[in-house]
Amino acid sequence: MHHSSLRPIVLLTVLAVAACGGGTSNTQQPQASNTTAPAASKGNVSANKADYPVFPNADAGADASVPADQGGKGFKGEGWQTNGDFDLVGDPRAVKGGALREYQPNFPSTLRINGPESNTALNFMITNMVYETLLGMHPTTLDYMPALATHWQISPDRMTA
Numbered sequence: 001m002h003h004s005s006l007r008p009i010v011l012l013t014v015l016a017v018a019a020c021g022g023g024t025s026n027t028q029q030p031q032a033s034n035t036t037a038p039a040a041s042k043g044n045v046s047a048n049k050a051d052y053p054v055f056p057n058a059d060a061g062a063d064a065s066v067p068a069d070q071g072g073k074g075f076k077g078e079g080w081q082t083n084g085d086f087d088l089v090g091d092p093r094a095v096k097g098g099a100l101r102e103y104q105p106n107f108p109s110t111l112r113i114n115g116p117e118s119n120t121a122l123n124f125m126i127t128n129m130v131y132e133t134l135l136g137m138h139p140t141t142l143d144y145m146p147a148l149a150t151h152w153q154i155s156p157d158r159m160t161a
Contacts, residue, residue, distance in 0.1 A: 080151035
């Protein structure tokens with residue numbers, strides 16, 4: 001009789017210990033990366049901007065059917081602006097990879113980039129990650145930097161590029 005009342009207590013204790021133990025710790029474990037890029041170190045990466053040309057081969061992607069004076073192969077950019085001497089953005093020795101996690105308190109009502117309720121911070125962030133612009137802007141000097149366009153013209157009133 002004594003053994004029959006002890007069994008449920010032992011069983012509940014074992015279940016409680018098993019349910020509480022064996023969980024994961026609160027410390028973040030680094031995620032394994034499936035990239036094969038070597039980690040940057042001070043020995044194998046240059047901090048010299050000249051080692052990172054802005055336009056290493058501007059003619060590489062040029063359409064052969066477009067004449068040089070309209071931006072095709074051999075385009076020299078006479079009469080157009082460009083910027084190839086901006087400071088590096090970031091440190092080339094920075095460790096690449098990792099994960100970005102951001103808390104989003106509300107599910108967006110729409111993911112459209114135009115129209116009603118499209119002007120949320122999340123939509124602006126997604127748009128900047130999905131669509132590349134023709135020109136960028138240097139974060140500290142606010143000078144134009146090439147992105148998709150290598151050369152550009154800006155109107156005197158600076159309203160049209």
